[in-house]
Amino acid sequence: MTYVALAYGFIWVAVFVYVALVGRRVARINAEIEDLRQRVKPGA
Amino acid sequence: MLATMPSARRSSASFLAGIAATLVGFLLVPLLVANAPLEKTMGVVQKIFYFHVPCAWLLMLSTFVCAGGSLAYLFAGSERGDRLALCSAELGVLFGLCVMVTGPLWARAAWGVFWTWDVRLTSSLMLWLMLIAYRLARRYGGAGGRRLAAAMALFAAADVPLVYLSVNFWRGLHPNTKTVSSLAPGMRLPFFTSLLIFSALWGVLLALRMRVERAHSRLAELAIAVEDAEEESL
Numbered sequence: 001m002t003y004v005a006l007a008y009g010f011i012w013v014a015v016f017v018y019v020a021l022v023g024r025r026v027a028r029i030n031a032e033i034e035d036l037r038q039r040v041k042p043g044a
Numbered sequence: 045m046l047a048t049m050p051s052a053r054r055s056s057a058s059f060l061a062g063i064a065a066t067l068v069g070f071l072l073v074p075l076l077v078a079n080a081p082l083e084k085t086m087g088v089v090q091k092i093f094y095f096h097v098p099c100a101w102l103l104m105l106s107t108f109v110c111a112g113g114s115l116a117y118l119f120a121g122s123e124r125g126d127r128l129a130l131c132s133a134e135l136g137v138l139f140g141l142c143v144m145v146t147g148p149l150w151a152r153a154a155w156g157v158f159w160t161w162d163v164r165l166t167s168s169l170m171l172w173l174m175l176i177a178y179r180l181a182r183r184y185g186g187a188g189g190r191r192l193a194a195a196m197a198l199f200a201a202a203d204v205p206l207v208y209l210s211v212n213f214w215r216g217l218h219p220n221t222k223t224v225s226s227l228a229p230g231m232r233l234p235f236f237t238s239l240l241i242f243s244a245l246w247g248v249l250l251a252l253r254m255r256v257e258r259a260h261s262r263l264a265e266l267a268i269a270v271e272d273a274e275e276e277s278l
Contacts, residue, residue: 003153007092007146008074011099014145015245018138022256029259036263036270 059251066248069241076234083231089153092146094235097224098242099142100168104204105246106136107171110178111201114194126190127261129197131253133178135246140172155217162216167207174200 073094083090109132116125147165148158159165174196181193211220227235 001088003089003149004077004091007095007149010145011095011142012070014138014142015249018134018249019252022253025256025260029256029263032263032267036266039270039274 062244062251063248066241066244069237070245073234073238073241076237080234081228081230086154089150092150094238095242096143096146096150097235098239099139099146101239102139102242102246103136103143103168103171103175104207105243106132106139107175107197107200107204109250110136110175110197114197118191118194118198123261126194127254127257129194130182131250131257133175133182133193133197134253135249136175137172137179138249139246140168140175143168144172151217160217162218163210163214164207164216164218167203167210171200171203171207174203 077091077094080091080094082088110129113122113125113127113129113132116122117129147168151160152158178193178196178200181189181196183189185192208221210216211218224235
């Protein structure tokens, strides 16, 4: 039973880590968008 | 513009509903697997089969989708195909990692060893390494990295039939391709439900990743346009 739980638990952790990494990429894109917005602001 | 807003909202709502349904399904899979009948020879550890096989199927599907996108990029210059290839290769690496972890756990209990250089195991490892190489070529390959990676994706796709059929050509420890078709009736429902839910999870992750990649491409185009505009104004 331990091996079965380990196998399924690992899949959960792997998917969670992947989603977290994608989330980090989204945060980076949002930061770049904000940076661009500041640059195109009138008077910037 | 205004007319498209409700449909965009509907599309986002259905996307979120799809994510929620997949997550609920992913939580329910262990319940189905727990109630599946015990296999006589291996006992409880055989239940890893319900997660290991869907992950292996998704590794192969990801490779084919990656190769399809790469073909579209190489021969038609499709940027969308290139993005699809990149995102599916990432998912191939993810589900390949799951195969490489769940398989040895099952092998340790069933065969007494975590790893043996059986043809199915070795060819699967090669396939997974090819997808990792694809990702590395994309990241560090420089100007020609995208084309090099696309060619590697076609090479990886050629390995998929070898992975699948190897167990029929070379006798090894790994079960052959008739295992799924010869499942006991009580095992079919949990297996195919698990396969369906894992595939849905793959679809949701691919859609999410494609959205991020599309946003990244648009952002890169915008950054270039802003830089050009800034240079002109100087």
